[in-house]
Amino acid sequence: xxxxxxxxxxxxxxxxxxxxxxxxxxxxxxxxxxxxxxxxxxxxxxxxxxxxxxxxxxxxxxxxxxxxxxxxxxxxxxxxxxxxxxxxxxxxxxxxxxxxxxxxxxxxxxxxxxxxxxxxxxxxxxxxxxxxxxxxxxxxxxxxxxxxxxxxxxxxxxxxxxxxxxxxxxxxxxxxxxxxxxxxxxxxxxxxxxxxxxxxxxxxxxxxxxxxxxxxxxxxxxxxxxxxxxxxxxxxxxxxxxxxxxxxxxxxxxxxxxxxxxxxxxxxxxxxxxxxxxxxxx
Amino acid sequence: xxxxxxxxxxxxxxxxxxxxxxxxxxxxxxxxxxxxxxxxxxxxxxxxxxxxxxxxxxxxxxxxxxxxxxxxxxxxxxxxxxxxxxxxxxxxxxxxxxxxxxxxxxxxxxxxxxxxxxxxxxxxxxxxxxxxxxxxxxxxxxxxxxxxxxxxxxxxxxxxxxxxxxxxxxxxxxxxxxxxxxxxxxxxxxxxxxxxxxxxxxxxxxxxxxxxxxxxxxxxxxxxxxxxxxxxxxxxxxxxxxxxxxxx
Numbered sequence: 280x281x282x283x284x285x286x287x288x289x290x291x292x293x294x295x296x297x298x299x300x301x302x303x304x305x306x307x308x309x310x311x312x313x314x315x316x317x318x319x320x321x322x323x324x325x326x327x328x329x330x331x332x333x334x335x336x337x338x339x340x341x342x343x344x345x346x347x348x349x350x351x352x353x354x355x356x357x358x359x360x361x362x363x364x365x366x367x368x369x370x371x372x373x374x375x376x377x378x379x380x381x382x383x384x385x386x387x388x389x390x391x392x393x394x395x396x397x398x399x400x401x402x403x404x405x406x407x408x409x410x411x412x413x414x415x416x417x418x419x420x421x422x423x424x425x426x427x428x429x430x431x432x433x434x435x436x437x438x439x440x441x442x443x444x445x446x447x448x449x450x451x452x453x454x455x456x457x458x459x460x461x462x463x464x465x466x467x468x469x470x471x472x473x474x475x476x477x478x479x480x481x482x483x484x485x486x487x488x489x490x491x492x493x494x495x496x497x498x499x500x501x502x503x504x505x506x507x508x509x510x511x512x513x514x515x516x517x518x519x520x521x522x523x524x525x526x527x528x529x530x531x532x533x534x535x536x537x538x539x540x541x542x543x544x545x546x547x548x549x550x551x552x553x554x555x556x557x558x559x560x561x
Numbered sequence: 562x563x564x565x566x567x568x569x570x571x572x573x574x575x576x577x578x579x580x581x582x583x584x585x586x587x588x589x590x591x592x593x594x595x596x597x598x599x600x601x602x603x604x605x606x607x608x609x610x611x612x613x614x615x616x617x618x619x620x621x622x623x624x625x626x627x628x629x630x631x632x633x634x635x636x637x638x639x640x641x642x643x644x645x646x647x648x649x650x651x652x653x654x655x656x657x658x659x660x661x662x663x664x665x666x667x668x669x670x671x672x673x674x675x676x677x678x679x680x681x682x683x684x685x686x687x688x689x690x691x692x693x694x695x696x697x698x699x700x701x702x703x704x705x706x707x708x709x710x711x712x713x714x715x716x717x718x719x720x721x722x723x724x725x726x727x728x729x730x731x732x733x734x735x736x737x738x739x740x741x742x743x744x745x746x747x748x749x750x751x752x753x754x755x756x757x758x759x760x761x762x763x764x765x766x767x768x769x770x771x772x773x774x775x776x777x778x779x780x781x782x783x784x785x786x787x788x789x790x791x792x793x794x795x796x797x798x799x800x801x802x803x804x805x806x807x808x809x
Contacts, residue, residue: 350651352809374653385644389575401567402652446648 302361303328303454303486304349309358311344318344320510321358326488326503328453331480333501334490335534337542341510342490343382346458349488350379363453375403378447382458382490384439388432392423392442395431396449403450417445421475437468444475448483455479457489461496473500492542498530508538564654565662572636572666576673583677590625590678594618594685597744610746618682619698619771620743623705626675627738627763630706631730633667634713637804638723647809656805660714664797667713668706675702689774697782701769704789708762711796718803741767747779762792 304326311319319341326332334342347353349362351370360367363376386395396414405413418424421441431439440460447455457476461469477500480487491497497504498518505515514521514537518530525536535541576582598614605613640646649659679687679698689695713730720726738744740754741763750758758764769785772778778785 347809352647352650354808371653371655374651379651381644381647383644385648387571387575387645388643389578390571394574398567398571399648399652401563402649402654404563404653 301328302326303330303363304332304488305359305361306349307359309345309348309360310356311341311348311353312356317510319348319355322507322510322512324505324512324515326454326486328486329480329484331477331487331500331502332489333497333504334488334507335492335494335497335504335542336490336507337492340492340507342492342507343458345507346379346456346488346490350374350377350456375450376452377454377456378450378452379456380440380443380447380458380460382462384443386431386439386442386446389430391428391430392418392434393427395442396446399446399449405450413449417448420448420478421445437464437471440464440468440472441475444472444479448479448485451483452485454486454488457487459490459492461491461493469496476500494529494531494534494542504530506534506537513537564652564658565665568649568659568662569666569669572633572663573669576670583674586625586629586674587677587681589628590621591681593624594621594678594682597621598685612686614682614686615688615775616746616771617744618679618687619774620738620741620767622675622678622682623702623741623763623766623770624738624743625678626671626702626706627709627766628734629671629674630667630709631713631734633663633670633710634715634717634730635723635726636663636667637714637717638720638726641721641807641809642723646807650807650809657801660711660797660801660804664707664710664714664800667710668703671706671710672699672703675706690776694773694776697773698770701766701773701785701789704786704793705763705766705770708766708789708793708796711793711800714800715796715803718800718807737761737763740764742771742779743767762788765789 302325306325307323308321309319309323310317310321322341322345334345336342344353348355348367349360351367351373355367362373365373365376367373387398390398393414396417397410400410400414415424418427421444423438423442423445426434426438431442434442444460455476460476461472464472473496476487476489479485489500501518503515503517504521506513506521514524516524521530521533521537522528525533527533527536531541594614594617598617602613605611605616610616637646640649689698716729717726720729740758740761742758743763747755747758747764765780765785765788768778768780769782769789772782772785
């Protein structure tokens with residue numbers, strides 16, 4: 280009897296462990312070409328359930344294009360992608376699986392905070408009986424409940440970001456995509472934003488896939504990091520592993536050693552120059 | 562249905578919140594009503610045409626409906642530039658539903674604009690043949706609104722900048738209005754111009770609305786309805802197809 284229960288317990292534990300550690304995002308040879316320009320060049324990576332995964336790279340590296348493909352906004356040129364075990368061809372089911380916070384604001388400024396969330400609920404078919412409760416829950420979570428009736432155009436950048444995060448979480452997605460979520464925010468608001476995201480990751484066991492070109496963010500927040508440069512993944516692993524393979528002490532040094540340039544140097548240089556190089560390469 | 566309702570509601574809410582938009586868009590129709598109505602009125606009467614305001618008002622009402630409906634396409638370009646379109650496109654909803662919601666919202670707003678011009682026309686002397694005539698008049702106006710909202714959506718789906726959209730709209734709007742019989746009767750026109758007016762879907766809208774309000778049709782109400790419904794359906798399908806091709 281004891282043996283039976285032990286076996287069953289191990290099987291249940293094993294099942295949950297395997298499920299938890301299984302891949303929720305699986306990408307193989309993903310490429311995006313725009314005429315003669317290759318934005319994303321045959322990238323391959325996996326993201327495990329419940330993981331905080333960072334895409335680290337300079338501006339124009341292909342981070343946003345990758346997110347657009349993973350979120351069905353852009354059709355890949357080639358490659359195989361599975362989101363929550365679903366093919367990208369099954370667009371509606373894939374779209375139900377994720378929430379997204381875009382790099383640029385995507386709220387309707389002429390609507391109130393509450394109305395923005397209400398419209399999202401309607402678009403995602405959230406039942407009416409739980410809609411109001413869910414909106415309240417999330418507005419409280421991002422500390423905007425008192426400002427629910429304010430038009431979004433009167434919000435600061437940080438408040439808009441928080442509202443977008445709340446909106447991305449409304450339909451209980453399995454994955455939250457964040458495209459440079461803290462870009463343009465002051466350090467205090469950045470810290471707050473990451474606090475919310477970490478809380479969600481823990482509380483709802485939600486996978487978080489984010490792009491950033493801030494080294495310290497990737498190092499502090501992510502469980503694993505993929506370094507992307509000129510449309511290609513140069514290396515991936517934990518911050519520790521990246522330092523180990525590049526035989527460096529900091530992530531910044533690791534980035535320099537792996538890509539041959541600093542991240543700031545690239546972001547400061549003209550985007551067109553970088554694109555030019557990439558076109559010449561092919 | 563939720564998607565259609567959400568996008569319809571968004572259009573309507575935004576319209577009623579923008580008082581300046583409501584008032585501003587009335588400027589041109591009111592100017593045309595007063596200037597053309599009173600300016601050409603005596604000549605029209607002398608030529609045996611009757612009360613020119615009664616003739617002109619349906620044309621001005623539809624001009625207002627058409628302009629509001631067609632320029633609603635700019636919302637798509639606006640949403641694309643300022644991000645809201647991404648939120649809609651990333652949602653698990655069909656592109657057809659999005660276009661339907663947007664088109665119905667724009668048509669409702671355009672219809673409302675038409676109602677305001679109708680009331681203003683009555684204030685300066687326009688009188689419909691009966692109160693019941695308002696029902697088919699609404700029907701024809703709504704069809705015109707759907708038709709030109711769909712055309713606005715189709716054109717906006719192909720463009721990314723607002724200036725380009727406005728240029729194309731200005732290029733299209735004036736000929737469509739002038740060659741529809743909105744300002745002058747269509748009988749006795751030279752052959753070439755008659756063909757052009759027959760090919761213009763707004764001619765059937767103007768005839769339908771004028772006929773409903775005055776009781777006198779130049780064509781035939783059934784033909785007006787069939788042409789408007791058919792062209793609106795085709796443009797709605799074309800608009801949906803072009804919208805579905807948008808990639809951000």
